[in-house]
Structures are given as C-alpha cells and as structure tokens.
Amino acid sequence: xxxxxxxxxxxxxxxxxxxxxxxxxxxxxxxxxxxxxxxxxxxxxxxxxxxxxxxxxxxxxxxxxxxxxxxxxxxxxxxxxxxxxxxxxxxxxxx
Numbered sequence: 001x002x003x004x005x006x007x008x009x010x011x012x013x014x015x016x017x018x019x020x021x022x023x024x025x026x027x028x029x030x031x032x033x034x035x036x037x038x039x040x041x042x043x044x045x046x047x048x049x050x051x052x053x054x055x056x057x058x059x060x061x062x063x064x065x066x067x068x069x070x071x072x073x074x075x076x077x078x079x080x081x082x083x084x085x086x087x088x089x090x091x092x093x094x095x
Contacts, residue, residue, distance in 0.1 A: 017085065020078065020081060023077060023078040024078060027075055030070055030074060031067065033063065034068045034071060037060045037063040037067075041061055
C-alpha cells in the first residue's frame with residue numbers, strides 16, 4: 001500500500017556529445033598541466049635552486065601563462081556548446 005514518492009517530472013539526463021567530451025578533456029588536461037607546472041615552479045625554485053634560463057625550465061615557467069587563459073577560453077566554449085544543446089533539446093521537447 002505504500003507508494004514511492006517520486007516527482008511528477010524527472011528530467012532525463014542527456015548523454016554528453018562527443019564534442020562535449022573532447023572539450024572537457026582538453027579543459028582538464030590544459031588546466032591540470034598548467035597547475036602542475038605552476039606548483040613545480042613554486043616548489044622547485046627554492047628546493048632545487050634552479051636556473052630558470054636553462055634546460056626545460058623556460059617552458060615549464062611559460063606554460064601556465066599560456067595554458068590557463070586557453071583553459072578558461074575552453075571552459076567558455078564548453079558552456080556555450082552545452083547551453084546550445086540544452087536549448088535545442090528543450091525546444092524539441094516542447095513540440
């Protein structure tokens with residue numbers, strides 16, 4: 001005699017498109033690598049007394065300067081793609 005207390009309209013979850021999966025992977029890898037390099041510079045400079053002009057250190061130092069803005073732009077693109085997909089889904093559902 002007990003009924004389940006379910007809402008009348010449960011929104012069905014939309015599977016992520018290939019573009020959304022690729023963009024989210026790009027965001028994760030770009031920002032993750034930039035933060036890793038940032039932490040490596042912060043920890044490595046006093047610990048290992050590095051010379052920032054030799055070896056791979058110039059690339060490690062410059063990567064967050066490029067990677068973080070690119071990652072932010074990719075997040076904006078991902079949000080726009082997601083909003084367009086949800087809008088088209090909502091318009092298809094209302095017909």
